[in-house]
Amino acid sequence: MVKEIQLRVNLIEERKENILLYKASKQLSLDKSEISAVKVLRKSIDARKKDIIFNYKVAVYINENIPEKSDYIFEYKDVSNAKEIHIIGFGPAGMYAALRCIELGYKPVVLERGKNVQDRRRDLKAINQDHFVNEDSNYCFGEGGAGTYSDGKLYTRSLKRGDVRRIFENLVYHGATEQILVDAHPHIGTNKLPKIIENIRENILKYGGEIHFETRVTDFTVKNNKLQAIQLKNGTEMAVNSVILATGHSARDIYELLHKKEIALKAKSFAMGVRVEHPQEIIDQIQYHCSGERDELLPAAAYSLVHQVNNRGVYSFCMCPGGFIVPAATANGEVVVNGMSPSRRNNRFANSGIVVELDIDKDFKKYEEFGALKGLEFQKDLEKIAFFAGGRTQTAPAQRLVDFVDGKLSTDLNDCSYQPGLKSAPLHSLLPKIIGSRLRKGFAAFGQKMHGYYTNEANVIGVESRTSSPVNIPRKENLEHTEIEGLFPCGEGGGYAGGIVSAAMDGERCAEAAIAKF
Numbered sequence: 001m002v003k004e005i006q007l008r009v010n011l012i013e014e015r016k017e018n019i020l021l022y023k024a025s026k027q028l029s030l031d032k033s034e035i036s037a038v039k040v041l042r043k044s045i046d047a048r049k050k051d052i053i054f055n056y057k058v059a060v061y062i063n064e065n066i067p068e069k070s071d072y073i074f075e076y077k078d079v080s081n082a083k084e085i086h087i088i089g090f091g092p093a094g095m096y097a098a099l100r101c102i103e104l105g106y107k108p109v110v111l112e113r114g115k116n117v118q119d120r121r122r123d124l125k126a127i128n129q130d131h132f133v134n135e136d137s138n139y140c141f142g143e144g145g146a147g148t149y150s151d152g153k154l155y156t157r158s159l160k161r162g163d164v165r166r167i168f169e170n171l172v173y174h175g176a177t178e179q180i181l182v183d184a185h186p187h188i189g190t191n192k193l194p195k196i197i198e199n200i201r202e203n204i205l206k207y208g209g210e211i212h213f214e215t216r217v218t219d220f221t222v223k224n225n226k227l228q229a230i231q232l233k234n235g236t237e238m239a240v241n242s243v244i245l246a247t248g249h250s251a252r253d254i255y256e257l258l259h260k261k262e263i264a265l266k267a268k269s270f271a272m273g274v275r276v277e278h279p280q281e282i283i284d285q286i287q288y289h290c291s292g293e294r295d296e297l298l299p300a301a302a303y304s305l306v307h308q309v310n311n312r313g314v315y316s317f318c319m320c321p322g323g324f325i326v327p328a329a330t331a332n333g334e335v336v337v338n339g340m341s342p343s344r345r346n347n348r349f350a351n352s353g354i355v356v357e358l359d360i361d362k363d364f365k366k367y368e369e370f371g372a373l374k375g376l377e378f379q380k381d382l383e384k385i386a387f388f389a390g391g392r393t394q395t396a397p398a399q400r401l402v403d404f405v406d407g408k409l410s411t412d413l414n415d416c417s418y419q420p421g422l423k424s425a426p427l428h429s430l431l432p433k434i435i436g437s438r439l440r441k442g443f444a445a446f447g448q449k450m451h452g453y454y455t456n457e458a459n460v461i462g463v464e465s466r467t468s469s470p471v472n473i474p475r476k477e478n479l480e481h482t483e484i485e486g487l488f489p490c491g492e493g494g495g496y497a498g499g500i501v502s503a504a505m506d507g508e509r510c511a512e513a514a515i516a517k518f
């Protein structure tokens with residue numbers, strides 16, 4: 001017999017061996033010998049009170065063994081000679097589209113502008129050290145897409161959009177830790193992601209899929225509203241039947257190409273702001289109600305904040321405890337920041353995007369001439385402002401937090417994890433009012449919610465501009481573009497995902513849709 005129960009374990013108990021077995025036997029009034037195993041299904045931390053509690057959901061196996069096999073089985077077929085589906089982009093959406101094609105007996109032909117994970121590292125070094133951005137290989141572009149050198153947080157609000165568990169199980173199949181199957185806030189870490197992505201690549205190749213790196217798609221041939229061929233930067237043309245377009249939200253050239261070809265696009269609301277970085281110790285002390293270092297059993301503390309300012313949400317986004325701020329620009333002449341953390345989350349800083357919801361119908365009046373690309377143009381302008389304010393390199397403009405709210409230039413800045421460096425700049429006046437003034441009010445309100453958060457020991461760094469796509473590539477119910485037959489807009493670039501897991505789920509769905517159309 002198997003019984004699922006909830007167990008509460010405090011910090012002192014958590015140190016004891018076999019505590020779950022002990023607690024389960026007490027709760028179920030069983031002798032320990034009757035319990036064959038206690039399997040953790042879910043683990044979360046409740047730190048609302050000083051007495052911190054680990055909440056466990058467990059399956060107790062009574063006189064019965066744990067089944068060895070998972071409910072999820074991934075069976076890949078040899079597709080070397082199967083019908084082809086072209087996939088543009090090898091981020092989470094493209095990777096999971098390719099894997100799903102193989103499961104269903106179709107051959108994925110992947111075209112990816114960037115390099116493989118290993119070679120990509122050199123280009124990341126060049127951004128951090130030489131301030132040079134390779135437009136095809138950077139923190140957003142290359143094998144694994146923006147998901148490779150990302151934080152690898154796997155929580156998603158898209159539970160209704162698909163089988164989240166299936167994606168987690170598949171990541172475990174490709175080498176991720178099983179811990180992601182139980183943690184309430186699963187996280188892989190930037191140091192572990194590249195290996196998992198390499199395993200996915202090897203699996204796709206092993207079963208006969210094709211992956212072409214350093215292969216940028218530059219044009220589409222459309223006849224009678226049917227996609228016929230794609231052109232590559234090297235001059236090659238490829239005839240196609242179905243194309244999954246999974247190029248991510250930073251592939252501006254793709255949006256511009258579609259717009260120029262008068263293929264339907266829509267401007268979409270999105271959020272923009274800054275990244276804030278505190279010493280991790282401050283966040284730990286606030287969240288864990290302690291004065292010195294956090295207990296060694298506790299992970300670097302996270303936070304999630306939201307406040308309404310003038311009818312718009314100001315909220316924390318992609319919070320990275322024990323992490324680093326990274327330069328996420330995809331071209332020279334722009335500064336974009338984002339965050340990531342290693343699996344152990346052991347860096348001494350805590351960073352988070354703090355962004356303001358923007359309304360595409362109200363906030364971009366000056367950009368109307370750009371039509372569907374108005375949000376994109378606004379985003380570009382802000383990234384250019386950050387570039388100039390930072391000193392025309394990847395050095396980012398920054399201000400101490402209280403100075404930012406008080407509208408005062410910082411005379412000096414705190415230490416920071418952002419490798420290209422910071423330059424003191426009046427971000428409070430550089431950001432457009434719709435963002436800057438809301439952020440200032442938002443930060444002050446966050447200080448009320450988390451005492452100690454509102455401090456000049458934190459830096460505010462600009463700009464966090466790539467939270468989600470400013471453009472939507474519309475599709476019909478069968479996931480095909482509303483006008484172009486054979487084109488399946490997919491993932492974050494299409495406006496159908498907001499993170500690794502939702503992009504992966506959309507990739508699977510688009511593969512199924514493209515196959516259904518074949």
Ligand code: FAD
Nearest residue numbers: 089091093113145146150151152153217248491492499500
């Ligand atoms: P992308 O990952 O953007 O992939 C698109 C791919 O298409 C890229 O590899 C690109 O090179 C390729 N491409 C673009 N144009 C072309 C072209 N013309 N021809 C050929 N190929 C092309 N999300 C989370 O859920 N959790 C996190 O912790 C997290 N942390 C992040 C940290 C950082 C630093 C960054 C940058 C992002 C982070 N994200 C995180 C966001 C997440 O990475 C994205 O939501 C996700 O990768 C989107 O997947 P996608 O496949 O739709 O697009």
